[in-house]
Amino acid sequence: MLSLSSTNKSALLLLILTLVFFKINAQGIQGTIKSSDGEPLPYATIYVRNIETGTTSNAEGYFEYPLPSGKYDLVFQYMGYKSVVKFIEVGNGFSEVHVKLAPQTIVLRDVEIRAGKEDPAYTIMRKAIAKAKFHQQQLDSYEAEVYIKGSGRLIDSPFFLRKQIAKEGVDSTTAFVTESISKVKYTRPNIYEEEVLSIRSSGEDNNTSPMEYLKGSFYEPKLGEAVSPLSPKAFAYYRFEYLGTYKDQEYEFSKIRVIPRSKGDDVFEGEISIVEDYWSIHSLNLKTSYLGIEFLINQIYNPIDNKAWLPISHQFDVEGTFFGFEFEYNYLATVKNYQIEINKDLDVELVVIDEKVDKELAAKLESQNKNVNTEVLEKMQSGKEMTRKEMRKLMRDYEKMESERDTARDIQYVTNVKIDSLAFKKDSSFWQSVRPIPLSEYEIKGYHKMDSMALVNKQEAEGDTIKTKKGKEGFKIYDLLLGNTYKIGDKTHLELESPLLSLNFNSVEGYNFSYQLAYTKTFENKTWLEVTPEVRYGFSINQLQSKLKTTYKFGEQNVIVEGGRYVYQINPEEPIIPIINSLTTLMLESNYMKLYQKEFAALKVQKKITDKYRVNVSAEYANRLPLENQTNHTWFNKKDRVYTPNTPANVELGNTTFLEHQIFMTGLSLTMKPWLKYYIKNNQRETINRSSPELTLAYDNAIPVSAAEISYHKWSADLTHSLDVGIRGRLSFRVGGGGFLAKDSITFLDYNHFMGNRTPIQDIDVVKSYRLLPYYNYSTEGPYFNLLTHYQFRKFFFSRFKFARKRGVKESVFVNYLGTESSLNYTEAGYSIDNIFRLFRLEAVAAFQDGEYVDWGIRFGVAAFLEEMFNFE
Numbered sequence: 001m002l003s004l005s006s007t008n009k010s011a012l013l014l015l016i017l018t019l020v021f022f023k024i025n026a027q028g029i030q031g032t033i034k035s036s037d038g039e040p041l042p043y044a045t046i047y048v049r050n051i052e053t054g055t056t057s058n059a060e061g062y063f064e065y066p067l068p069s070g071k072y073d074l075v076f077q078y079m080g081y082k083s084v085v086k087f088i089e090v091g092n093g094f095s096e097v098h099v100k101l102a103p104q105t106i107v108l109r110d111v112e113i114r115a116g117k118e119d120p121a122y123t124i125m126r127k128a129i130a131k132a133k134f135h136q137q138q139l140d141s142y143e144a145e146v147y148i149k150g151s152g153r154l155i156d157s158p159f160f161l162r163k164q165i166a167k168e169g170v171d172s173t174t175a176f177v178t179e180s181i182s183k184v185k186y187t188r189p190n191i192y193e194e195e196v197l198s199i200r201s202s203g204e205d206n207n208t209s210p211m212e213y214l215k216g217s218f219y220e221p222k223l224g225e226a227v228s229p230l231s232p233k234a235f236a237y238y239r240f241e242y243l244g245t246y247k248d249q250e251y252e253f254s255k256i257r258v259i260p261r262s263k264g265d266d267v268f269e270g271e272i273s274i275v276e277d278y279w280s281i282h283s284l285n286l287k288t289s290y291l292g293i294e295f296l297i298n299q300i301y302n303p304i305d306n307k308a309w310l311p312i313s314h315q316f317d318v319e320g321t322f323f324g325f326e327f328e329y330n331y332l333a334t335v336k337n338y339q340i341e342i343n344k345d346l347d348v349e350l351v352v353i354d355e356k357v358d359k360e361l362a363a364k365l366e367s368q369n370k371n372v373n374t375e376v377l378e379k380m381q382s383g384k385e386m387t388r389k390e391m392r393k394l395m396r397d398y399e400k401m402e403s404e405r406d407t408a409r410d411i412q413y414v415t416n417v418k419i420d421s422l423a424f425k426k427d428s429s430f431w432q433s434v435r436p437i438p439l440s441e442y443e444i445k446g447y448h449k450m451d452s453m454a455l456v457n458k459q460e461a462e463g464d465t466i467k468t469k470k471g472k473e474g475f476k477i478y479d480l481l482l483g484n485t486y487k488i489g490d491k492t493h494l495e496l497e498s499p500l501l502s503l504n505f506n507s508v509e510g511y512n513f514s515y516q517l518a519y520t521k522t523f524e525n526k527t528w529l530e531v532t533p534e535v536r537y538g539f540s541i542n543q544l545q546s547k548l549k550t551t552y553k554f555g556e557q558n559v560i561v562e563g564g565r566y567v568y569q570i571n572p573e574e575p576i577i578p579i580i581n582s583l584t585t586l587m588l589e590s591n592y593m594k595l596y597q598k599e600f601a602a603l604k605v606q607k608k609i610t611d612k613y614r615v616n617v618s619a620e621y622a623n624r625l626p627l628e629n630q631t632n633h634t635w636f637n638k639k640d641r642v643y644t645p646n647t648p649a650n651v652e653l654g655n656t657t658f659l660e661h662q663i664f665m666t667g668l669s670l671t672m673k674p675w676l677k678y679y680i681k682n683n684q685r686e687t688i689n690r691s692s693p694e695l696t697l698a699y700d701n702a703i704p705v706s707a708a709e710i711s712y713h714k715w716s717a718d719l720t721h722s723l724d725v726g727i728r729g730r731l732s733f734r735v736g737g738g739g740f741l742a743k744d745s746i747t748f749l750d751y752n753h754f755m756g757n758r759t760p761i762q763d764i765d766v767v768k769s770y771r772l773l774p775y776y777n778y779s780t781e782g783p784y785f786n787l788l789t790h791y792q793f794r795k796f797f798f799s800r801f802k803f804a805r806k807r808g809v810k811e812s813v814f815v816n817y818l819g820t821e822s823s824l825n826y827t828e829a830g831y832s833i834d835n836i837f838r839l840f841r842l843e844a845v846a847a848f849q850d851g852e853y854v855d856w857g858i859r860f861g862v863a864a865f866l867e868e869m870f871n872f873e
Helices: 004-024 121-130 132-137 158-165 211-215 359-370 376-380 388-405 429-435 441-462 577-588 802-806 865-870
Strands: 028-035 045-049 052-057 062-068 070-075 084-090 094-103 139-156 174-185 191-202 236-246 253-260 269-275 280-290 294-302 310-320 323-340 351-353 383-386 411-421 484-489 492-496 504-506 510-522 528-538 545-553 557-569 595-610 615-626 661-672 678-681 684-687 693-704 711-724 729-745 784-793 810-819 827-837 840-849 854-863
Touching: 028 070, 052 062, 052 310, 070 094, 070 615, 121 253, 121 269, 121 388, 132 388, 139 310, 158 441, 158 577, 236 359, 253 280, 280 310, 294 840, 351 388, 383 388, 441 684, 504 577, 528 557
Parallel strands: 028 094, 191 411, 351 383, 411 678
Antiparallel strands: 028 062, 045 052, 045 070, 052 323, 070 084, 139 174, 139 323, 174 191, 236 253, 253 269, 269 280, 280 294, 294 310, 310 323, 484 492, 492 510, 504 510, 510 528, 528 545, 545 557, 557 595, 595 615, 615 661, 661 693, 678 684, 693 711, 711 729, 729 784, 784 810, 810 827, 827 840, 840 854
């Protein structure tokens, strides 16, 4: 049980008295918002119209908002209910305001909805979509103050972890809580700045913050990864249903149901209200999902300065299950004190005509404007009627004109976040005075727990409880087995890798392990040096091998010097992972890994010209030696199977053995991402994944100098990309080719090899390797062409079912092809289920040659989306 010292009791009493004093002297409004039948309306909006600020009620419909003395024009709003306007005078203390909202009276327009007739929702949405770019470009800038309150709870957890989690004090009745107050500024077209003035938090938000949605806009084609209902491509993704029109204050709004044509991730579903004649958003209640985790977004907009409709309240809810943990997070955000600057080019109200409905007027307008060669800005400021087609063209021309002025076209957006030095130092009395949304019972408990933990920490620091004294730890003898990292000087470290992690088995070396040290030093001029010695010992071959690698980085260049005697896979891309080879060799008696040894000295220079272009230059002199199997040890002896020789089978060469020889090789490669896009966050430029294809051109040659007899000229080209294709899914592909320009003298080591696979385990990169291709059967000295494709569906078969979608299941098909003189048009076709238990991928694949079936298999892999999340390389 936690006990309080007399000092702490006095401090607690002082805090209580401070809060009581504040409550007596504070002033503002407080009360409840309920429906006409007495039910509380959670997260209803209270907008102070005459000062353009506001708040929302909490989950119980209660609100409390501090305001200085004065007269206020309050608007109470809730989706689906009539707004109520009240005029309140605030004096000393809090003025009680209790409001009941009646359901909104929705009137269907005087239109006929018959079979074969278009739903009137479509003409409304066509106009809103046509003006989306207008609304997106309408403001040159705005500034505002944003209050965000977030809370989250762990609802359930895997049974084997529940006791441990309970010991940590985490249960479903305690909420993670965070509150922050920020000043935000947006500058057209893509600069977002945030200054965090105050922040208070208990627990972690686990990256569920809604800031990306607050910074984004439904007028953009995409919000997050989901397609907006106001996207130019919206009609390919959604159906729309007209629910009716209602009048609130002096405006009319049409409510539209948004229905995905194909349910699943990356689309929204729900309702959106459009302001008549302005064709802007009034409010929305939409949900979407990503990997089975559901997101609910509720926004209410108000006219600022009677010119632009901007969001004043956001409700953002996240719920789902991930690795057996069921959770929910709820965020509320209120935006106040807008200061807007209208784009002078668009300070005009353009009237949009739907040519599909008003055909005669549209034809007349198009005829009038057909031969009129008016500048873009003149058309903008004409204020005349125009068709949707003209509006879209006008906005495209305007954006093109703006883009030509832009000197940083590759920058998609800029985000800068600054945290005030006093942001974390505000106490509970401060938050009580500024908090526009009262805390719920769960949130109060979360903060109480945080304050209790802070008190314990303070007592530990003051000596009220037992301290844990940790001395400085140096080298321990067990570090030789477990590894460790040591700081041995200013910006100087020594890392000792655990040899246990490198313990493997192959038929050449038997059981083997490596031992590696890494010495790193960062210099004052930001240059960087790493020296990495490594030794390797194989018990069956009874041989100690070693190499030394030194890397020096300066500016955008790396210089690497490496040399020694070491074993390598014949394919330099290393198609089989050592631990996988160890298991297949020991358990299945299938020794797929083929090795050779080289004694070498190498130099590599890697130059980053820009983020879009990189050049690598290399030179190496090596003495290459063949190796043979040294052991037949296995865990399970298969009577029908023996280890294959260390010389791989190849249909072109037959005998792939080679004699010891020397070679001098040089290489040059250029990697290009010509259309790469960026974002800037806190003045650091970062690349946007999948924003450009990657093309690599490579040239390698062997020069017969000194004792080196190998001579050839080899080229290759490789293109990879991943892109969204329409509404159906994502296409990833790798296409490449190459060959020898000349080959006076080569060995099998110099052939073009391919990323084959014969194990049940598949690489995480879905277009990196084949699924069934033998590792070296079709290695070639002739020309080759390879193509690997992977297409992931938004919805296919299993993903049509709700239980699968909620668990984030994805389905894919893939087709791979290899064309060489001897591969007989080798082709693979397969189907995969991805994100099984959020972590795994299961594939079924069949192989064909010249159109005839030759093999099939099942492959297991890590979920493909993890590569994107964690940037595996």
